[in-house]
Amino acid sequence: MSADYRVAVELTADDLLAINNALNEVCHGPAALAEWEFQTRIGVDRSTAKATLDRIGSELEKVG
Incomplete structure (x- = not known):
């Protein structure tokens, strides 16, 4: 898969935490x-x- 390919996905804080x-x-x-x-x-x-992991961690910090 191309590194330039991007997709937007809506995730809950719990989803982000599980992936993190x-x-x-x-x-x-x-x-x-x-x-x-x-x-x-x-x-x-x-x-x-x-x-x-770093990007997800940054987003988790925003949601508290």
Whole structure:
């Protein structure tokens, strides 16, 4: 998929929290995926997932 492709999706604060927590677990948790298998299993590299996690975290801060 092209990195330039964008889609707008309406999510609740709970939706964002669930996605945030899941990304945090696969990126940083005790059972975080090994670097060699990360992209195969998640579909993006770890740096892209972390950038997404950062953007979601910023949005969660706005909703309190």
